Amino acid sequence: MPVQQSIRFILDDQVVELDFQQSGQYTPVTTVLNYLRSLPGHKGVKEGCGQGDCGACTVVLAEPDGRGGLSYKAVNSCLIFLPMIHGKQLITVENINEEDKDHHPVLHPVQLALVQHDGTQCGYCTPGMVASMFALYKNHRNPAKEVVEDALSGNLCRCTGYRSIVDAALDACKVKDNDHFSRNKEQVIEKLDALYRNTETIVIQTGNHTYLKPFTMTEALKLRRENPDALMITGATDVALLKTKKHLHLPKILDLSGLDELKLILEDHHRIVIGAGTTMEEIREYCISRLPALAGILHVFGSLQIRNMATMGGNLMSASPIGDTLPLLIALHAKVRLLGNNKQRDLPVEDFITGYRQTDIHADELPALILIPKPKKNVIIRSYKLSKRTDLDISTVSACFRMVLTKENKVREIDIVYGGMADRPKRAAAAELVLKDELWSRALVERAANQLEKAFQPLSDARAAADTRMIMARNLLLKFWLETGRDDLNEKKETD
Ligand SMILES: Cc1cc2nc3c(=O)[nH]c(=O)nc-3n(C[C@H](O)[C@H](O)[C@H](O)COP(=O)(O)OP(=O)(O)OC[C@H]3O[C@@H](n4cnc5c(N)ncnc54)[C@H](O)[C@@H]3O)c2cc1C
Ligand code: FES
Numbered sequence: 001m002p003v004q005q006s007i008r009f010i011l012d013d014q015v016v017e018l019d020f021q022q023s024g025q026y027t028p029v030t031t032v033l034n035y036l037r038s039l040p041g042h043k044g045v046k047e048g049c050g051q052g053d054c055g056a057c058t059v060v061l062a063e064p065d066g067r068g069g070l071s072y073k074a075v076n077s078c079l080i081f082l083p084m085i086h087g088k089q090l091i092t093v094e095n096i097n098e099e100d101k102d103h104h105p106v107l108h109p110v111q112l113a114l115v116q117h118d119g120t121q122c123g124y125c126t127p128g129m130v131a132s133m134f135a136l137y138k139n140h141r142n143p144a145k146e147v148v149e150d151a152l153s154g155n156l157c158r159c160t161g162y163r164s165i166v167d168a169a170l171d172a173c174k175v176k177d178n179d180h181f182s183r184n185k186e187q188v189i190e191k192l193d194a195l196y197r198n199t200e201t202i203v204i205q206t207g208n209h210t211y212l213k214p215f216t217m218t219e220a221l222k223l224r225r226e227n228p229d230a231l232m233i234t235g236a237t238d239v240a241l242l243k244t245k246k247h248l249h250l251p252k253i254l255d256l257s258g259l260d261e262l263k264l265i266l267e268d269h270h271r272i273v274i275g276a277g278t279t280m281e282e283i284r285e286y287c288i289s290r291l292p293a294l295a296g297i298l299h300v301f302g303s304l305q306i307r308n309m310a311t312m313g314g315n316l317m318s319a320s321p322i323g324d325t326l327p328l329l330i331a332l333h334a335k336v337r338l339l340g341n342n343k344q345r346d347l348p349v350e351d352f353i354t355g356y357r358q359t360d361i362h363a364d365e366l367p368a369l370i371l372i373p374k375p376k377k378n379v380i381i382r383s384y385k386l387s388k389r390t391d392l393d394i395s396t397v398s399a400c401f402r403m404v405l406t407k408e409n410k411v412r413e414i415d416i417v418y419g420g421m422a423d424r425p426k427r428a429a430a431a432e433l434v435l436k437d438e439l440w441s442r443a444l445v446e447r448a449a450n451q452l453e454k455a456f457q458p459l460s461d462a463r464a465a466a467d468t469r470m471i472m473a474r475n476l477l478l479k480f481w482l483e484t485g486r487d488d489l490n491e492k493k494e495t496d
């Protein structure tokens with residue numbers, strides 16, 4: 001197998017070739033944050049939490065968008081292993097501005113706006129804030145305030161307060177995008193295309209680390225078969241925490257983020273098909289008009305930096321009881337397509353998740369696609385997430401309800417699935433049974449809610465006590481009824 005042992009990316013407008021064996025300083029699980037901070041002139045990027053929660057480490061990754069332009073994504077450099085940036089442009093706060101002909105620095109519009117609006121005090125959050133604002137500037141002209149707030153929800157500022165920062169971002173994004181990045185776009189695309197043209201598998205071996213990064217599905221399946229002990233990653237937003245938070249040794253990694261075959265969203269008359277390597281932000285944008293319940297859940301999924309890296313495949317494979325997309329995938333009867341060597345299996349997501357962070361994946365298989373049946377017009381779907389904060393917080397309890405009513409307002413089909421109530425996202429079968437074929441009424445919903453105690457024995461933890469979780473689950477079902485049911489119509493139907 002032809003392999004490459006180094007990675008290449010653009011930093012400060014230069015192509016950097018990093019050979020891990022020669023450098024001796026870095027391993028393949030060195031984070032981009034630690035790499036940057038080891039370089040002269042790149043201490044702008046800061047470490048706050050080291051786990052994706054504060055945004056102080058935000059940088060921007062640019063790559064060809066396939067439409068002749070570049071996509072710019074704000075990401076948390078503390079959660080990205082170095083080989084994940086192969087073939088991309090890494091943009092830090094140090095090279096956002098430019099110089100005039102006398103070599104005096106000229107602030108970028110986002111930096112200038114931050115100064116003019118007094119958007120910085122101690123300055124610790126500022127480089128990360130500038131990186132997020134820069135990505136916003138590259139992606140939006142005159143964005144709505146909610147778009148700005150969403151783009152900044154992954155950046156904590158302890159001292160300035162957000163009003164001046166949000167105002168600065170709104171102002172900066174009014175001006176025409178005419179920075180040195182847009183002027184040099186063609187050259188950057190050319191350089192990145194040249195880096196990517198060589199798609200030989202990257203194999204990095206340093207001391208006690210092995211890192212495998214294939215670029216085709218065939219090669220990925222082969223590596224999976226030969227290395228069943230390798231820890232798979234795509235966005236690494238879960239896995240990186242094993243290193244940065246738990247300080248575990250990760251001896252062997254199979255990085256699937258280079259597989260374009262896993263980055264897709266398609267649809268036909270019957271279903272929406274999502275590649276396992278598609279990011280949550282791409283899915284959110286696609287689903288706003290096509291599957292609003294999923295877009296709604298993704299709107300409160302992590303932060304934009306997390307959504308720019310986190311994938312549907314990673315969420316599914318982490319099989320967490322509080323994985324936010326899982327209740328919806330189960331309620332909508334979604335399936336996962338698993339590819340193995342010369343075989344393919346389609347499994348309902350409900351059966352695929354077999355226990356606490358357990359899945360029914362075979363040692364030679366990879367999840368390739370998530371197949372979501374397209375809801376017909378008469379299907380009512382609602383997803384809810386309860387957490388201590390709206391933004392950048394994981395669920396305490398979540399739920400997805402899917403329902404079809406008859407003309408007589410009776411429940412023809414009902415799916416009730418909760419997250420955070422058991423060892424895995426789980427269906428409340430007894431409650432569904434109470435509702436099935438009955439009139440969709442408040443009294444009935446309260447009877448169904450009484451069944452939840454039989455179905456679930458939730459845990460008490462730092463987020464909520466068991467009885468609080470039970471009340472939350474009950475109230476979510478009642479909320480669903482309040483949003484979709486009307487007893488006055490039932491009374492009318494009965495008198496008719
Ligand atoms: C700050 C922060 C906020 C978060 N907020 C949320 C939230 O609001 N809601 C939520 O549900 N989650 C949240 N998460 C968790 C995480 O972002 C999600 O679970 C995400 O979907 C994981 O995707 P990933 O591609 O990053 O997975 P990775 O970290 O790469 O992997 C996760 C798991 O999936 C496996 N895996 C990954 N890719 C593949 C593949 N292609 N084939 C086979 N196995 C694979 C890995 O081995 C691992 O077990 C958050 C994480 C952080 C750090
Ligand atoms: S250091 Fe806090 S998000 Fe990276």
Ligand code: FES
Nearest residue numbers: 121122125157158
């Ligand atoms: S300026 Fe001090 S944390 Fe934001």
